[in-house]
Amino acid sequence: VSGNSKTADVRLYIALVHHPVVNKDGNIIASAVTNLDLHDIARAARTYGVRGFFVVTPLEDQKELVNKILEHWLTGHGSTYNPTRGEALGLVKVVSTLEAAIEAIEQEETVRPAVVATSSRGHRQTVSYQRMRQKLDSGHPFLLLFGTAWGLARTAITTADHVLDPVIGPTDYNHLSVRAAAGIILDRLLGQ
């Protein structure tokens, strides 16, 4: 097992992408935000020391929905009912496009992050979890993309700098929820 003993050296960001993703028929869509995606993935991100969690959606009503959820847990009733939830959701920023997430990280880190797509399907050149841990240990900032609906659109995958190995179990069933996949992938990359 390689490094990651010092979280401070790892500069990992994640994005939950609602556009461009594909639907059941393979067409590009903007998917709706699922409340529990925000909670579950923010909690995993906070657990594993992720620096920021971008929710990517171009839809104004969906951005408003996310901001209402954040407000409830960060400053509203939820913040006193369960403060640990706000601690996790405090990582969330809503942006309209993937490029906006990349630019926000560039401003924060003063260097453009490398983009890593995830996919449940095999692609020609994928990076192993061990290799990605080594890359993270270099201290360079990375942005890890998770697709909602039926997954990231091909353009989001082909324009990424790397594609991570799919999460495969010992069976031929390959349909994890994005909430479970995000947790498993963060554990593989940053778990002890």
Added chain:
Amino acid sequence: VSGNSKTADVRLYIALVHHPVVNKDGNIIASAVTNLDLHDIARAARTYGVRGFFVVTPLEDQKELVNKILEHWLTGHGSTYNPTRGEALGLVKVVSTLEAAIEAIEQEETVRPAVVATSSRGHRQTVSYQRMRQKLDSGHPFLLLFGTAWGLARTAITTADHVLDPVIGPTDYNHLSVRAAAGIILDRLLGQ
């Protein structure tokens, strides 16, 4: 990394426990069933070759709710809309008590399973993931317990045969969702 190359040898069952669990104040309650818990954990269970997924609740209305959800995805509209969902939810059985789950496994496997509790808190004697992989490789049946709400009640933990190490990231934040924790734990026990 130890074994598990042949799923057929591993006889792992899981239970999502809604009673006895504790609430925010540490009191024992019966929690409500969350629809996405069933989907996410069933999909992870199917991915990793788990033999059965018991939803434990003593509440009649909650049992009915689970059975309605199962019906929708196994034989109703959902079964044609997304057949892979039914393939996962086909693992689910609803039972009133943990003992009923244990007995159902005993009938299936002709030997009583060893019970393994999970907890986000440390306990005196916990078993590592590597050690548990070895135990699973022995071919003996195991039942892995996941608690809803604020976690399994102390009685469910102290009466278990083993308690698994908590899932800890490189931070002090220790509040994963049960959906993410179940995925991560199955990956650590059965992932390649």
